[in-house]
Amino acid sequence: MRRETLDDNLTQLQSMLDEMAPLVAAAFRNASTALLEDRHRLAEQVVARDPIIDGHRAAIELLAVETMNLHQPVVAPLRSVVTALRCAQALERMGDLARHIAEAVARTGDGSAIPPEAHALFTEYGARVAAMGDKAVTVLRTRNVVLACELETDDDAVDEVHRQVFELMFGADWTAGVPAAVDLALLARFHERFADHTVHLASHVVYAVTGSTPEEIAL
């Protein structure tokens, strides 16, 4: 790699991060203000501007990968190292989410962490997310790109179950009270996030194998 190109790219990466970070800080500040002062227009602005933040991230990833690509002889191995770091991070986070679910159970003492009316729904939710976890393990081991792309579709089905949980809690039939609803909302979120991370894991693997993201492959 030409040393000056590397230095240029690193300077550029830093200034791109410096440009991105204040947008994120401002997004939180505006969201918080919108929340406290009921400013719907401001809230809609935060939502509308989120793709800009995502775009910054994509641009930084592109340049980071390009910087590594400049270094031809070791590009594929380096991609593997970066992927290992990302996967380990996602897996640790998934472990935390499983722990959060377990902590909710451990906290309940003698009772049940989910009220009877939510049991069927969480049975389906748990089974779907656990299956995604197993699929992610297989993707990681076999580097099967087709299986990796399947996880996106699996995630849509999980989002539908997630929606049903909230429908149940907000319906007139909900008699389990406030703490049960709060616990259930967080449990649902832990399930949802675990599923999201299986999709991230798969896309890291796809990147390691192909050098492209699943979205690029789908194009």
Next chain:
Amino acid sequence: MRRETLDDNLTQLQSMLDEMAPLVAAAFRNASTALLEDRHRLAEQVVARDPIIDGHRAAIELLAVETMNLHQPVVAPLRSVVTALRCAQALERMGDLARHIAEAVARTGDGSAIPPEAHALFTEYGARVAAMGDKAVTVLRTRNVVLACELETDDDAVDEVHRQVFELMFGADWTAGVPAAVDLALLARFHERFADHTVHLASHVVYAVTGSTPEEIAL
């Protein structure tokens, strides 16, 4: 870098990931079973085993960094590239969390997303987290390691506010009902996670500057 060492390390990284991933899938499966069947002992097992998963991650990070270190001439620049990737990822996620807060506001129609009794608490919560966001921006720009370490302490104060939100909702005085409590629990979580990510961001920067994590520096 000796080619064979690199290949050995990459093979080793892959097999470490293959060892870690099933532990995470099993953690979720056990947490889900514990939840559905009220199995407290199983839940406690998942909680107790989470540090093992964290240990796997630490081992993978160590080997990944060592693999990059083998490649002497570009180690510091590569560290910067990896840091840029990680920071961009954290920042994107923080943007999503701000968006989630804004979406909750946008969804409320004419009303307020937080009931009056929670207003003071969320004013403090929002201000603290927004300040952490600003501090993270400064850390990213200035690479100030001392300021980075401060964020850990800031996060403890935020955790205390988080605890108070749940105390409020689960108290006898809570009259705002189920949907308001569920929304508030999720809003609190979005605040908490945004704060967590400012700590992650800071630790990525500390790693880029020093090659060590804040925990190692604190030792």
